Every structure is written in structure tokens, then in C-alpha cells.
Amino acid sequence: MLVDTHLHIIDKSRLSYPWLAEVPALDRDFLYAEYKRQALRAGISDAIHMEVDAAPDRIEAEIDFAGEQSRQPGSLIRGCIAACRPEEPRFSALVEKYTADPFVLGFRRLINPLPDGVSDSSIFVENIRRLSGTRLTFDAHVHGHQLPRAIGLADAAPQVRLILDHCGVPDIRGGDFSVWREGIADIARRENVTAKISGIIAYADPDNWTVETLRPYVEHIIESFGWNRVVWGSDWPVCTLGGGLLAWTSATHALLSGCANEEREKLFWRNADRIWKLGLGASLTHPTDPEATQSP
Template sequence: MIVDTHLHLIDRKALRYPWLKGVPALDCDFSHDEYATEARRAGIEAALHMEVDVDPADIAAETAHVEALSKRPGSLIAGAIVSCRPEEPGFPAWLDAVKANPFVKGFRRVLHVVPDDLSEDVLFRENVKRIAGSGLTFDLCVLPHQMKQAMALVDLAPDVQFVLDHCGVPDIKAGAEHPWREQIAEMARRPNVVGKISGVVAYADAGTWTAETLRPYVEHTIRAFGWDRVVWGGDWPVCTLGGGLLAWVAATHALLSGASEEERRKLLSGNARRLWRMG
């Protein structure tokens, strides 16, 4: 069974998502019930909701909305990685309040939609360091050219547990492996970073990719981080841009055909349950 560490839900009646206007294929509602139908068929038994870069005024509302969904009978949602703004002076007080909610498992600030130097800001870095000791994680969602800044942030907050989203966002469609391979290897040398095997189907050619297309990127990420420091994510509904959740799960199993049962367990569920204290 699988723990999906990267689920997005979109409800435009409840929340505002300014960025959706630029991605017509995703500019519609994606509900828990729709996800759960596919997820159960794929063997997914629990999921962590990943913030969807809502309007900043809706950050708290997004957390409350998803937590309410998690309490419905049959919900697969086991927690949330919530949106945050470490660049703002109010972050410490916000962090203290959010830490009291056990539903919150970690934080993310999408960095590829802001200036590259945002994470180099002194206030940003000091606020991220405040997460240390909380048991909560910080997801890094960066483009390959931003990996230098991401590694600097990790180095300045050695007591914070980071998660690198989407295998570092390689350009699979272009077949680009360099300098991505070197960047992943360098990031993986930092013990406070976990690699997330997610998102890659959206970066491949939707009409032609196969498991073998994805193999160099997935295998290199796993090899670099090791089986104890990787987790799996569905990235639904973004994965629908590259074939959908069931196709991604099937490809994952094909890519893991040579792994041991224990290695598969670690990637697909065990590491996530340990990292996010999911029981």
C-alpha cells in the first residue's frame, strides 16, 4: 500500500488560486472524492495534502478547508503540508500558532514563482531556521537553476528537515540530465534533505513517455539519497498533464521491479509514515 505525500485539491468556490488562469488544463475543481476513486484503485491508503499556492489571504482558510475534508468518513487525507511566507515579519507568531495543530505536518513556500533571491533574504532564512525542533518539514519546490540557493538555505538551517519536491524538477521532455544529475548528487550529500519521487510525469512528453523515459531521473534520485531518504508523491491533479495518477503508479511499480520488498516499502509508505509521524 502507498502513502501519497503530494496531493493537491482545488475548490474554486471555497478558495482563490490566482495562478490557475495561466494553466487552463488545471483551472477547474479537483475534489477529494474524484481523487479517492483513482487512489484506492492504485493502492493508496493515505495522503498528505500539499498546499496549492492559494491567494495569500486564503492560506489559513485552505488549511481549515482541507482539515474539514479529512474528518469526513472515508477520507484519505492524513495531514497537510501548508503554505507559509517566511519572508514576512509575522512568520514567528504564525508558526507558533500553527505548530499547535497536529494536522499540520510541514510547510512549503513555492520558490519557482518568486524572484530567485527570495530565499537569500536574511528574514526568510531566519524564519525558516525557526522550524527546527518542531518536528515539521519544509518542502523545497525549486527549478534546476535555483538549486544553488536551495542548497545554501539547507546549509544555513541544518536542524530543519527539508524535502526536495519532484526529483528536483528535471527537464525530462528535453532529455536534459546535466547539470541536474550533479545538482541532485550534491543536494543529497546534505543529511537533512529527503528526496520526493513525484511530479516527473508532468515534465515528460505526455504523448510518448514510458517508464524507461522516467528511469534515469527516478533511479538517480533514489541512488543519490538512498532508500531511507526518499518518499513518493502522486502530484494529483498536476500528474493529469502527463497521463494521470494510475499511469504514474503503474510506472512507479515498473521502475521498482528490481528493488527488494523492504526498499519498496520504504519508498512507498514507510519513510513517509516515519518522517511525518503518521503511525
């Protein structure tokens, strides 16, 4: 099995995405049917829909939209990570409403575009702490030089499972490895943080990257977090900026070619199954997995 923990579906007839105007290559519909064709060819068995930073007044509409896609016959979608605004008081009502909805697996806020100080403000931190004791995770999207923002949040909410998107968005094209490497080693010391190895081809030179270009980044993530705290994602359609879904899945398999089957399984599906309780391996729980019975 291969679980895609980071699928975006874009349907401009249903939702408004203001940011797309700034990225012409993505400023079109990327519908579920298109993804499914490619995903099945790539060996993806299950997927989690990730919010697409739709207009703030459409957060709940996007949850409903993702739910509709999951109810299509033979759908791969098992749940969604919803958008949120922890810097606003209404966040608490959103958590209360969706804690009981098994389709909503967690929340995400794009931290990278926020002004300095917002993600460590008292209201932001207090709202993220509301996820403590729930099954809900929080995806943190920061760029490599902004990793201290995610570290601060992980320290302020130690009982919340934080998911670090896209390997912490390293500047692969620019080659700024050292700052990112140190930040990853630091945040990985926080046991409540899981790293998502997802779609990093979008941050490499689209015409010149190879498996060896990506290797130092993926290997440093795995070395820092260990096999029990990594999950895989496509970041489709953003990954099309670097070659597409098949290119990324092929690169992933090549990068892991020397790993043990048990290690690959943890990254590919077992960790995601455990963290979001997807029920994929209910009868296949590995008896020697040290985190199989642990909570965040």
C-alpha cells in the first residue's frame, strides 16, 4: 500500500483560491478524476485530501467538497485535513464542530506567509493547544528558514501531533542546505513532530534534478526523525511544477531501494494508518512496531 497524505483537489467552479492568480502553472482545475488515473498508475492505494488555501469564508465548504469526492464509487480518499485560522477566535468553534466528524483528520494553517509573531501569539498557541487530547493533528507549513516558527509551536503545544509539511520546504534549487539541515535536526528532537516527505521535486530545478539531487534531503529527514515519524505525500498538483506525480513516486522508490521492507512500509502507509487511524492495517498491525500502541 502507498498512502498519499497530501492530495489537493482544485475545482474553481466550486471554490475560490485567491493565491492561484500568482501561480499561473497551477491556475486551472485539478480534479479528482485526473488525480485518480495517475495515482492508480503510480500504485497509490489511499489518499488524504489536504486543504488548498481556499478563501477563508469557504473553509467548511471545502470540507464538504472533499467529503463529496470521498463518496464517489471507488474513491481513494479516506479523510481530509481542513483549513483553519488559529489566529482568530472562531477556531474553537471549528474544532468543536469537527472533533466528532471522523472524516476530518486534522487542521492546517499556512504559517509561511504570516507576519512574524502571529504563529507564536497567545491566541494562536492557545487555539492549537485545543487539539490536545483529541485525535486531530496540525499540519505546519513553513519554509526552511522559518523552521524556528514550527519549533516554537511544537514546544508550546507538546501534546499535539504536529506534521511538518514537505520536509520543511528546503530550498533545493538554491542549494541552501546547511540552515535547513540544522533546523530539521533541531525540530526532530521534539517527539510530537512527524515529518512529511512530500512533493519536494517542486522545490528543485525542474529541468535538472535527479534522484541524487533529492537524496541528501530525504536521507537527512529519515535520519533525524527515524522511521516511526515519517509519512509520505504527493503534494499533487504542486508536484507538477517539478515533473509530476509519476516522477515523484518513481524518485521515492529509487531513494528507498536499499531500505528494508518494514522501513518502507512505515513510510508508505503504516505510520499514516496509525497517526490518523485510517483502519488500513487493523488486522496487519506489526507486533514489533514500537509505536503501534503509542499516542502522540
